[in-house]
Amino acid sequence: xxxxxxxxxxxxxxxxxxxxxxxxxxxxxxxxxxxxxxxxxxxxxxxxxxxxxxxxxxxxxxxxxxxxxxxxxxxxxxxxxxxxxxxxxxxxxxxxxxxxxxxxxxxxxxxxxxxxxxxxxxxxxxxxxxxxxxxxxxxxxxxxxxxxxxxxxxxxxxxxxxxxxxxxxxxxxxxxxxxxxxxxxxxxxxxxxxxxxxxxxxxxxxxxxxxxxxxxxxx
Amino acid sequence: xxxxxxxxxxxxxxxxxxxxxxxxxxxxxxxxxxxxxxxxxxxxxxxxxxxxxxxxxxxxxxxxxxxxxxxxxxxxxxxxxxxxxxxxxxxxxxxxxxxxxxxxxxxxxxxxxxxxxxxxxxxxxxxxxxxxxxxxxxxxxxxxxxxxxxxxxxxxxxxxxxxxxxxxxxxxxxxxxxxxxxxxxxxxxxxxxxxxxxxxxxxxxxxxxxxxxxxxxxx
DNA sequence: GCTCTTGTTGTACGATCGTTCAACAACGAA
DNA sequence: TTCGTTGTTGAACGATCGTACAACAAGAGC
Numbered sequence: 001x002x003x004x005x006x007x008x009x010x011x012x013x014x015x016x017x018x019x020x021x022x023x024x025x026x027x028x029x030x031x032x033x034x035x036x037x038x039x040x041x042x043x044x045x046x047x048x049x050x051x052x053x054x055x056x057x058x059x060x061x062x063x064x065x066x067x068x069x070x071x072x073x074x075x076x077x078x079x080x081x082x083x084x085x086x087x088x089x090x091x092x093x094x095x096x097x098x099x100x101x102x103x104x105x106x107x108x109x110x111x112x113x114x115x116x117x118x119x120x121x122x123x124x125x126x127x128x129x130x131x132x133x134x135x136x137x138x139x140x141x142x143x144x145x146x147x148x149x150x151x152x153x154x155x156x157x158x159x160x161x162x163x164x165x166x167x168x169x170x171x172x173x174x175x176x177x178x179x180x181x182x183x184x185x186x187x188x189x190x191x192x193x194x195x196x197x198x199x200x201x202x203x204x205x206x207x208x209x210x211x212x213x214x215x216x217x218x219x
Numbered sequence: 220x221x222x223x224x225x226x227x228x229x230x231x232x233x234x235x236x237x238x239x240x241x242x243x244x245x246x247x248x249x250x251x252x253x254x255x256x257x258x259x260x261x262x263x264x265x266x267x268x269x270x271x272x273x274x275x276x277x278x279x280x281x282x283x284x285x286x287x288x289x290x291x292x293x294x295x296x297x298x299x300x301x302x303x304x305x306x307x308x309x310x311x312x313x314x315x316x317x318x319x320x321x322x323x324x325x326x327x328x329x330x331x332x333x334x335x336x337x338x339x340x341x342x343x344x345x346x347x348x349x350x351x352x353x354x355x356x357x358x359x360x361x362x363x364x365x366x367x368x369x370x371x372x373x374x375x376x377x378x379x380x381x382x383x384x385x386x387x388x389x390x391x392x393x394x395x396x397x398x399x400x401x402x403x404x405x406x407x408x409x410x411x412x413x414x415x416x417x418x419x420x421x422x423x424x425x426x427x428x429x430x431x432x433x434x435x436x437x438x
Numbered sequence: 439g440c441t442c443t444t445g446t447t448g449t450a451c452g453a454t455c456g457t458t459c460a461a462c463a464a465c466g467a468a
Numbered sequence: 469t470t471c472g473t474t475g476t477t478g479a480a481c482g483a484t485c486g487t488a489c490a491a492c493a494a495g496a497g498c
Contacts, residue, residue, distance in 0.1 A: 016464050016475050038348045039258060044456060054477045056458085061475090065456065114347070121344045127407075128337050129257045173412050174420045177400030178393070184403075185396050188346075193392050201393045208427050235445050235494055263486060273447045275489085280445090284486065 023061050023071070025051050030072040035115040039122050042069065070132040073123050077140035080111060085147060095154040096206075102151060103202045106179055107186070107195040117187035148172060159210035171209055178205055242280050242290070244270050249291040254334040258341050261288065289351040292342050296359035299330060304366060314373040315425075321370060322421045325398055326405070326414040336406035367391060378429035390428055397424055 017025075029051035033041035041047075044065060048055045062068040084105050091101030110116065126133045149172050156166050182198040236244075248270035252260035260266075263284060267274045281287040303324050310320030329335065345352045368391050375385050401417040 012464060014464080014476065019475080022475080039344050040348070043454080045454085055456095056478070057476055059457065118344075118347050121340060125258050125337075125340045125344050128333075129259070170412070170416060170420065173401070173404065173416070174397070177404055177420070178397050179400070180403060181396030181398070181400030182392070184399060185392065193389070197389060197392070201389065201396070231494060233446065233494080238445080241445080262484080264484085275448070275487090276446055278487065 019061060022053075022057075024075075026053075026058060026061060026068065027072045027075050030068060031076060031119060034072075034119045034122055038118055039125070042122070066130065066132050069126070070130075070136050073133055074136045074140060076119060076123070077136065081140060081143040081147070083111065084144070088147065088151070095151065095158050099151050099155060099206060100199075100203070102148070103179075103199045106183060107198050112183065112186060112195060114187045114190060117184070145172075145176075148176060155206065155210060166209060175202070175205060175209075178202060238280060241272075241276075243294075245272075245277060245280060245287065246291045246294050249287060250295060250338060253291075253338045253341055257337055258344070261341070285349065285351050288345070289349075289355050292352055293355045293359060295338060295342070296355065300359060300362040300366070302330065303363070307366065307370070314370065314377050318370050318374060318425060319418075319422070321367070322398075322418045325402065326417050331402065331405060331414060333406045333409060336403070364391070364395075367395060374425065374429060385428060394421070394424060394428075397421060 026047065029047050030042075033046050033050050035041075037046065042065075044058055045055055047068070048058055058065075058068060062071065084102060087101045087105035088098050091098045105111065123133060127137065149168070152168060152172055152175065156168065156171075179202060182201060185192065186195065186198060245266065248266050249261075252265050252269050254260075256265065261284075263277055264274055266287070267277055277284075277287060281290065303321060306320045306324035307317050310317045324330065342352060346356065368387070371387060371391055371394065375387065375390075398421060401420060404411065405414065405417060
């Protein structure tokens with residue numbers, strides 16, 4: 001009986017988990033490794049250690065390293081786009097307010113984070129030579145582009161008529177560039193300007209877009 | 220004599236070269252490997268093969284791999300900044316013409332090149348965890364920032380007085396972001412817009428900067 | 439023609455990489 | 469309580485990595 005009690009109280013050396021949950025833990029560990037150690041953090045052993053599991057377990061849940069990384073990239077992308085969409089939907093219905101919410105979310109945590117840049121940069125470095133990464137990019141970046149395009153469309157629709165009419169395609173290209181560029185600059189050197197200043201620059205760009213009455217720009 | 224002639228005509232199996240030239244060849248091979256194979260091209264063996272020399276030679280000219288990569292990064296940075304400066308100096312003296320030349324050089328080869336982005340991205344990925352790369356960045360990026368800042372300064376000085384006065388610091392931040400963002404977008408997806416359109420967007424931004432007479436932006 | 443310097447080669451070493459796989463153990467079902 | 473499923477472990481493999489080093493040879497100086 002004492003033996004039985006001892007055995008009953010004996011804590012298992014490890015716990016079995018559902019595949020879905022374990023997979024997510026491994027994905028989280030992968031991203032954490034990227035944040036901490038950059039490209040060198042992308043080793044199966046480092047990821048297994050970070051997740052607190054053995055090396056061999058990864059290959060039980062993912063066929064190989066590339067698939068794990070692609071899954072982590074997909075998760076990272078989805079979290080960004082979903083976060084931005086949620087911020088926009090929580091904002092008042094006015095197009096300008098929705099756009100402002102988008103800017104604010106873009107220049108706040110967790111998106112505005114030097115560690116996040118470190119993760120992105122490693123993924124970008126794989127883009128050209130990894131068909132898996134390219135596929136994930138295509139499927140998830142679409143949502144981001146569509147969101148921004150929609151906001152610009154309703155913004156221009158509600159504004160007084162412009163002369164000449166705004167080129168929506170070029171407007172989206174320019175605003176995306178300004179957003180990404182500011183985001184990149186801040187992550188590289190957070191001391192160089194405040195997030196509020198970045199938002200101000202973006203707002204000014206949109207102001208210019210909807211208020212302009214001459215043909216000096218965007219043609 | 221026949222033997223002597225044969226020996227005399229025997230081509231050396233390899234040629235000795237001055238350290239400076241060999242170092243440059245190794246640096247060029249490093250960048251070429253980055254363009255072709257991305258981060259995976261950064262192996263001593265791949266670089267030696269690309270340069271057409273043996274593996275051991277690299278460590279004769281560079282103390283270790285990190286120093287070689289740092290040297291390649293310095294060369295890559297210097298070529299960019301020197302190229303832009305040369306383009307600006309070749310332009311007419313008018314501030315606006317100098318700025319236009321800067322835009323044109325930014326959105327032309329060899330700077331505007333998806334392969335160049337592949338190289339930059341690998342270097343950026345090392346930035347956070349490599350003190351060597353950080354040092355090189357500090358010493359060479361300075362020239363780029365100063366060049367753009369000077370051009371903006373003379374541009375604003377020659378323009379009619381603005382109300383309120385232009386915040387030169389924020390203007391430089393915004394223009395840099397727009398430039399980098401457009402450059403990045405095009406390298407990721409060259410089909411999405413033409414380089415001339417990117418130049419147009421930058422010109423429009425500068426137009427807005429020097430012509431505006433209301434306080435709606437850049438505050 | 440000989441010698442000396444040194445740019446260059448080729449091999450070897452230890453470490454670390456991704457992957458495989460047999461054995462183990464947790465835990466629900468019978 | 470026993471059995472079967474399967475999530476999990478840990479060791480092992482071959483490949484590749486960066487580095488070190490002894491031997492070689494090209495080319496200048498004498």
